[in-house]
Amino acid sequence: MIVEVALPVPMRGGFDYLLPEDHAQPTPGARVRVPFGSRQLVGVITAIKQNSDQPTDKLRRITALLDHKPVLSALMLDWLNWASRYYQHPVGDVISTALPARLRKGEPATSQQSFWRLTETGQALNSDSLKRAPQQQAIIERLRAGRCEDKILKQEFSAAIIRAVKEKQLIEATDDAYIPDTDWPARIKISGQLNANLEQSLAITAINNQAQGFHSFLLEGVTGSGKTEVYLQCIAPLLQQGKQILILVPEIGLTPQTVARFEQRFGIDVAVLHSGLTDKERLTVWQQAGLGETGIIIGTRSAIFTPLANPGMIIVDEEHDGSYKQQDGWRYHARDLAVVRARLENIPLILGSATPSLETLNNALTGKYQHLSLKQRAGGAKAVQHQVLDIKGQALDYGLAKGMQQRIRLHLQQGHQVMLFINRRGFAPALICHQCGHVEECHRCERSFTLHRQLNKLQCHHCGDAKIVPSRCAACGHPDLQPVGMGTEQLEHGIQRLFPQYTAMRIDSDSARGKQKLHGLLDEINQGNSQLLIGTQILAKGHHFPRVSLVVILDVDSALFSADYRAAEHLAQLITQVAGRAGRAQIQGELWLQTHNPGHPLLQDLLNNGYQHFARLALKERQFAALPPYSYQALFRSEAVNGNLAYDFLEQVKACLRQTDISLIGPLPALMEKRQGRYRMQLLLQSDKRTGIQQWLSNMMTRIEKLPLANKVRWSLDMDPMDF
Ligand code: ADP
Numbered sequence: 032m033i034v035e036v037a038l039p040v041p042m043r044g045g046f047d048y049l050l051p052e053d054h055a056q057p058t059p060g061a062r063v064r065v066p067f068g069s070r071q072l073v074g075v076i077t078a079i080k081q082n083s084d085q086p087t088d089k090l091r092r093i094t095a096l097l098d099h100k101p102v103l104s105a106l107m108l109d110w111l112n113w114a115s116r117y118y119q120h121p122v123g124d125v126i127s128t129a130l131p132a133r134l135r136k137g138e139p140a141t142s143q144q145s146f147w148r149l150t151e152t153g154q155a156l157n158s159d160s161l162k163r164a165p166q167q168q169a170i171i172e173r174l175r176a177g178r179c180e181d182k183i184l185k186q187e188f189s190a191a192i193i194r195a196v197k198e199k200q201l202i203e204a205t206d207d208a209y210i211p212d213t214d215w216p217a218r219i220k221i222s223g224q225l226n227a228n229l230e231q232s233l234a235i236t237a238i239n240n241q242a243q244g245f246h247s248f249l250l251e252g253v254t255g256s257g258k259t260e261v262y263l264q265c266i267a268p269l270l271q272q273g274k275q276i277l278i279l280v281p282e283i284g285l286t287p288q289t290v291a292r293f294e295q296r297f298g299i300d301v302a303v304l305h306s307g308l309t310d311k312e313r314l315t316v317w318q319q320a321g322l323g324e325t326g327i328i329i330g331t332r333s334a335i336f337t338p339l340a341n342p343g344m345i346i347v348d349e350e351h352d353g354s355y356k357q358q359d360g361w362r363y364h365a366r367d368l369a370v371v372r373a374r375l376e377n378i379p380l381i382l383g384s385a386t387p388s389l390e391t392l393n394n395a396l397t398g399k400y401q402h403l404s405l406k407q408r409a410g411g412a413k414a415v416q417h418q419v420l421d422i423k424g425q426a427l428d429y430g431l432a433k434g435m436q437q438r439i440r441l442h443l444q445q446g447h448q449v450m451l452f453i454n455r456r457g458f459a460p461a462l463i464c465h466q467c468g469h470v471e472e473c474h475r476c477e478r479s480f481t482l483h484r485q486l487n488k489l490q491c492h493h494c495g496d497a498k499i500v501p502s503r504c505a506a507c508g509h510p511d512l513q514p515v516g517m518g519t520e521q522l523e524h525g526i527q528r529l530f531p532q533y534t535a536m537r538i539d540s541d542s543a544r545g546k547q548k549l550h551g552l553l554d555e556i557n558q559g560n561s562q563l564l565i566g567t568q569i570l571a572k573g574h575h576f577p578r579v580s581l582v583v584i585l586d587v588d589s590a591l592f593s594a595d596y597r598a599a600e601h602l603a604q605l606i607t608q609v610a611g612r613a614g615r616a617q618i619q620g621e622l623w624l625q626t627h628n629p630g631h632p633l634l635q636d637l638l639n640n641g642y643q644h645f646a647r648l649a650l651k652e653r654q655f656a657a658l659p660p661y662s663y664q665a666l667f668r669s670e671a672v673n674g675n676l677a678y679d680f681l682e683q684v685k686a687c688l689r690q691t692d693i694s695l696i697g698p699l700p701a702l703m704e705k706r707q708g709r710y711r712m713q714l715l716l717q718s719d720k721r722t723g724i725q726q727w728l729s730n731m732m733t734r735i736e737k738l739p740l741a742n743k744v745r746w747s748l749d750m751d752p753m754d755f
């Protein structure tokens with residue numbers, strides 16, 4: 032018998048192996064250990080076959096079958112196979128990406144656990160009869176609520192007590208086959224449900240009506256309109272039927288607040304998956320979800336691979352968020368994978384956002400997704416007022432115009448918080464010599480070093496390279512080195528000087544390194560300990576700041592003039608999201624944009640008519656320019672220390688595709704041409720038919736992989752690229 036195995040190697044297709052003669056028939060989705068060259072690798076069986084294209088005597092034997100029960104269901108395998116074809120990415124790597132690290136390494140998929148449970152005598156016992164041994168009574172009561180893991184029981188009770196109860200034959204240890212604990216539906220207790228307003232009720236009814244079987248919804252709701260409340264009410268009946276809910280959230284939006292809201296509403300534990308978990312914790316969540324032991328799983332991008340024993344719904348919150356796109360290795364988009372998975376699982380899918388991506392909005396406007404809108408802020412919160420401040424020719428202190436400073440003072444005097452937003456961390460984006468004009472640059476990236484004054488370091492924000500701030504100019508030796516431009520660190524310093532009687536707090540990836548740290552800072556803000564909040568876009572993502580009444584965005588201009596055609600969409604999303612952080616409670620929120628271009632049509636449309644209007648206009652522009660979502664793109668990237676090699680490789684790729692009706696743009700240097708000492712080139716494929724690109728690539732990839740330069744440069748293919 033022959034098995035086809037997907038292995039984590041950069042080669043397409045599966046590899047055939049022989050099973051030992053006496054072996055029981057394994058199931059696709061089970062892991063095996065196999066010899067590969069001189070190594071032993073862990074792979075997943077993708078098919079059982081009678082014949083191989085290889086002569087049988089050339090086939091090697093598997094070393095070991097690692098699972099009796101498959102770690103990937105037939106449905107998950109289908110889905111990952113589809114993904115491998117769609118993204119033109121080797122199936123072995125796709126499958127390996129989808130598995131938790133521990134399973135990838137070949138560790139056991141189900142841990143043998145020892146449990147304690149009541150014996151029949153124990154069950155029948157009236158525990159009052161143990162009144163004089165309260166500890167023993169407590170064990171009985173503990174186990175009456177359900178079995179308990181050995182390790183946990185031993186934490187709660189002394190060994191002597193456990194032994195005593197065991198000797199009475201009231202409890203017993205079991206470590207036979209793992210029996211999943213799927214009792215959570217019975218433990219659900221709904222509390223704190225709000226009275227849905229009219230818009231919310233319409234959305235909830237629409238979703239409930241289609242909650243059996245596949246159906247996609249776009250829930251477009253302005254920030255604070257109560258989308259989360261809609262999710263909570265939609266999933267309640269599904270949970271009560273024992274169906275599991277998978278919720279994706281952007282990396283940084285994953286706050287304890289969100290998790291706590293779901294836990295409080297349903298009174299059951301929520302499983303959480305994010306990058307801060309250990310491999311062990313990750314595996315545990317995966318196992319529990321796969322066994323149906325958890326009802327709600329909330330996680331970031333890679334949580335989309337969580338197996339579900341009894342799936343009920345997938346929700347992708349803030350679906351426009353860029354963090355759903357994996358930016359290296361297998362460049363999948365978790366939202367797009369979610370759509371396909373929901374279709375295969377035959378369950379409903381909700382994509383929620385205040386600022387839907389143009390792709391999703393287009394799918395809603397063409398009727399592919401059912402479009403639900405929440406236009407009012409829930410709970411009486413007032414809409415934020417938008418204003419533009421023209422700073423042309425104005426004197427600025429630390430980037431703030433005089434009028435702006437007065438505005439800030441006014442809000443502070445009323446006891447509110449003010450949020451200042453600048454999309455650049457560090458003290459200054461460059462350090463320049465005042466005598467000769469020399470700028471310290473990272474040689475590997477040919478970009479200026481960012482000055483981090485607190486760390487006393489120059490840091491390259493592109494490759495992470497860092498060095499101590501020099502005391503003299505490297506070119507002329509003069510000590511007069513001055514910061515140019517402004518980052519969060521400098522703004523914090525400046526703001527503290529302008530408003531010495533108030534406390535400032537900075538939130539960016541430097542100050543909020545590590546998830547716990549961020550949570551701590553956010554808690555402090557909401558307790559009102561700091562009045563002036565300074566941050567990068569970390570602040571714009573999903574956090575609630577009820578005391579903030581004024582938001583100022585300092586550097587609108589840099590985003591207005593960008594070479595990336597998505598920049599306008601991203602700026603609009605950012606402005607709208609940032610605005611949504613303010614004035615959640617009964618306070619009237621204000622948003623101010625400082626710009627040299629107050630008349631910019633994009634800004635004007637966004638401010639006068641809101642994101643919804645802006646997005647529809649932007650879609651028209653995309654259609655006119657035949658850009659996504661009205662066309663489909665794939666991007667070949669290549670990089671090499673020798674820029675010519677990177678370029679020539681893409682020329683060879685281009686020659687392979689020349690006979691097609693795909694438009695080919697490039698090879699061109701990437702927007703950032705040099706990074707970490709390598710020159711970067713790209714070739715863009717664009718077609719008005721997705722199948723066109725798909726078909727050509729699937730015919731050509733093997734040929735492209737065999738091109739003479741293919742293993743001389745580092746290259747990748749990015750389907751539906753998001754950054755250029
Ligand atoms: P979103 O997810 O759209 O940003 P939330 O669901 O977080 O909005 O709701 C914003 C605020 O409004 C929350 O404080 C929430 O408790 C409140 N809220 C939501 N729906 C209602 C409602 N129907 N009645 C009263 N308050 C509501």
Ligand code: ZN
Pocket residue numbers: 473474475476477491492493494495496707
């Ligand atoms: Zn660098």
